[in-house]
Amino acid sequence: MANAQDHPFQLTNTLSRKKEPFIPLNPPHVGLYVCGPTVYSDVHLGNVRSFLTFDVLVRWLRHIGYTVRYVRNITDVGHLVGDEDAGEDKIAKRARLEQLEPMEIVQKYTNGFHDVMRLFNILPPSIEPTATGHLIEQIDMIERIMANGYAYEVNGSVYFDVPKYAEKHAYGELSGRKIDELVANTRGTEGQDEKRSPLDFALWKKAEKGHLMHWPSPWGEGFPGWHLECSAMSTKYLGQTFDIHGGGMDLKFPHHECEIAQSVAADGHAPVRYWMHGNMLTVNGRKMAKSEGNGFTPEELISGNHKLLERGYSAMTVRFFMLQCHYASTLDFSNAAMQAAEKGLQRLMAANEVLKGFTAKTPSAPSSAAEGFDVEALANACHAAMNDDLNTPVMIAQLFEGVRAINGAKAGTVALSQADIDTLRKLYDAMLFAVLGLREEAGTKQDEGLDAGLMDVLLGLRADAKNRKDFATSDLIRDKLAALGITVKDTKEGVVWERS
RNA sequence: GGUCGCGUGGCCGAGUGGCUAGGCACAGCUCUGCAAAAGCUGCUACUGCGGUUCGAAUCCGCACGCGACCUCCA
Numbered sequence: 001m002a003n004a005q006d007h008p009f010q011l012t013n014t015l016s017r018k019k020e021p022f023i024p025l026n027p028p029h030v031g032l033y034v035c036g037p038t039v040y041s042d043v044h045l046g047n048v049r050s051f052l053t054f055d056v057l058v059r060w061l062r063h064i065g066y067t068v069r070y071v072r073n074i075t076d077v078g079h080l081v082g083d084e085d086a087g088e089d090k091i092a093k094r095a096r097l098e099q100l101e102p103m104e105i106v107q108k109y110t111n112g113f114h115d116v117m118r119l120f121n122i123l124p125p126s127i128e129p130t131a132t133g134h135l136i137e138q139i140d141m142i143e144r145i146m147a148n149g150y151a152y153e154v155n156g157s158v159y160f161d162v163p164k165y166a167e168k169h170a171y172g173e174l175s176g177r178k179i180d181e182l183v184a185n186t187r188g189t190e191g192q193d194e195k196r197s198p199l200d201f202a203l204w205k206k207a208e209k210g211h212l213m214h215w216p217s218p219w220g221e222g223f224p225g226w227h228l229e230c231s232a233m234s235t236k237y238l239g240q241t242f243d244i245h246g247g248g249m250d251l252k253f254p255h256h257e258c259e260i261a262q263s264v265a266a267d268g269h270a271p272v273r274y275w276m277h278g279n280m281l282t283v284n285g286r287k288m289a290k291s292e293g294n295g296f297t298p299e300e301l302i303s304g305n306h307k308l309l310e311r312g313y314s315a316m317t318v319r320f321f322m323l324q325c326h327y328a329s330t331l332d333f334s335n336a337a338m339q340a341a342e343k344g345l346q347r348l349m350a351a352n353e354v355l356k357g358f359t360a361k362t363p364s365a366p367s368s369a370a371e372g373f374d375v376e377a378l379a380n381a382c383h384a385a386m387n388d389d390l391n392t393p394v395m396i397a398q399l400f401e402g403v404r405a406i407n408g409a410k411a412g413t414v415a416l417s418q419a420d421i422d423t424l425r426k427l428y429d430a431m432l433f434a435v436l437g438l439r440e441e442a443g444t445k446q447d448e449g450l451d452a453g454l455m456d457v458l459l460g461l462r463a464d465a466k467n468r469k470d471f472a473t474s475d476l477i478r479d480k481l482a483a484l485g486i487t488v489k490d491t492k493e494g495v496v497w498e499r500s
Numbered sequence: 501g502g503u504c505g506c507g508u509g510g511c512c513g514a515g516u517g518g519c520u521a522g523g524c525a526c527a528g529c530u531c532u533g534c535a536a537a538a539g540c541u542g543c544u545a546c547u548g549c550g551g552u553u554c555g556a557a558u559c560c561g562c563a564c565g566c567g568a569c570c571u572c573c574a
Contacts, residue, residue: 475533
């Protein structure tokens with residue numbers, strides 16, 4: 001767009017805690033890495049929010065002309081369930097519970113994850129690497145770290161030496177932590193006596209007897225540490241330093257902090273130029289989390305079959321609901337908010353239909369009092385909002401300003417030129433579908449074969465009744481249809497119906 | 501306990517020190533056989549107390565309330 005130079009894309013870098021102009025390393029290419037799911041259970045709505053945030057980022061970067069290589073991993077090596085069950089990983093535990101091979105668990109929940117992503121119209125990444133597919137790279141990285149003296153081996157396990165690293169580097173810079181405080185606040189360390197410091201973290205864990213997932217390594221049979229895969233895979237596909245790394249707020253510490261340490265220790269470079277963290281989805285003010293048990297799955301959301309849900313909501317309603325909040329703010333889920341979002345989305349999409357339906361001529365003879373509308377200013381405002389740290393709520397607010405103009409043009413109170421209409425069409429098409437990633441939902445369209453035919457019959461009968469001024473009959477038909485969830489509207493252009 | 505963040509109208513949520521988003525709900529009007537939709541109009545808020553400033557929701561301090569992270573989590 002015209003003033004991309006004047007208003008470059010600004011992104012909050014959680015490393016500096018400031019909004020910074022986004023300048024990629026090798027324009028027009030952008031390297032983006034996002035931490036993906038651990039595939040040991042169903043994804044819930046909180047997970048969806050995070051992936052949605054980065055989906056909008058990718059869509060926007062591409063919209064303003066960048067070529068994005070988007071890498072989002074699948075964590076398919078289980079990691080420790082908790083202190084008590086040290087030795088058993090989440091995937092192995094699940095495999096035992098469901099009596100499946102660990103890789104069946106991985107495949108099952110990977111498939112489920114992909115289904116959910118499609119449901120919410122979240123674009124697939126360019127590369128979706130798996131931890132188990134990159135053991136060679138991970139082992140190689142451990143060797144580089146050891147060669148540089150930042151890791152040590154104990155009984156077939158390898159640990160990262162955090163105090164050693166902190167002598168020369170800023171461990172804790174991302175999450176704002178200080179080494180002394182971390183040491184002072186460390187919780188129980190039993191079962192971790194192999195570590196020299198409680199802050200040290202595993203790069204490689206020796207597999208105990210009976211452990212299902214393990215691979216050979218220079219240190220014996222074992223499996224990689226949780227933080228390592230992201231470092232190894234981002235380095236492989238995006239280079240030792242790349243543009244943007246994203247993930248949920250809850251991954252900042254220790255996960256992302258460890259990633260920085262691993263990369264610096266292995267290759268001597270800070271891996272990431274811009275760190276980006278999405279905030280949490282909350283329910284009644286508390287974080288939605290697997291461990292809190294307050295999450296619901298997308299299936300439950302759509303069916304409404306969950307005690308927190310008054311009724312079901314469509315995937316696009318949820319998407320729109322989330323986009324009406326800035327990604328860096330917490331967002332609280334509530335039925336009232338969902339219903340408000342649903343109405344708003346309907347109005348927005350309906351206005352887009354009105355816009356598409358305008359004929360070549362001016363939509364409706366504007367009255368002499370019709371006001372003009374600055375379409376250019378609207379387009380610029382949308383662009384500026386997105387460039388301002390992906391401010392989707394402000395961008396959506398602008399689209400609603402446009403809705404008034406579109407509906408006003410139809411009503412004859414706003415004058416739009418053909419050029420205005422063309423600009424608006426392009427703008428709405430781009431913002432609604434390409435950038436916000438909304439899509440028309442099935443079931444609201446009027447041209448669906450049998451349904452459409454049946455409706456034509458009923459509405460034909462109703463029109464006859466109306467012509468005879470038999471309003472009792474015409475209203476009866478409308479009321480009965482309303483009871484079935486179909487709204488009939490008599491507009492100037494004719495009768496329209498839609499499912500609610 | 502440590503670190504970080506938040507507290508905006510009936511609800512959800514933006515907000516760069518002055519021009520006081522937007523959505524939903526609500527009320528009135530227009531259109532309409534009625535309804536729906538749409539348009540117009542109305543509804544002016546920033547947890548509390550101090551301070552800085554000509555001027556603060558926005559900056560600073562204190563208090564209260566809430567949350568996140570510190571342990572697997574997006």
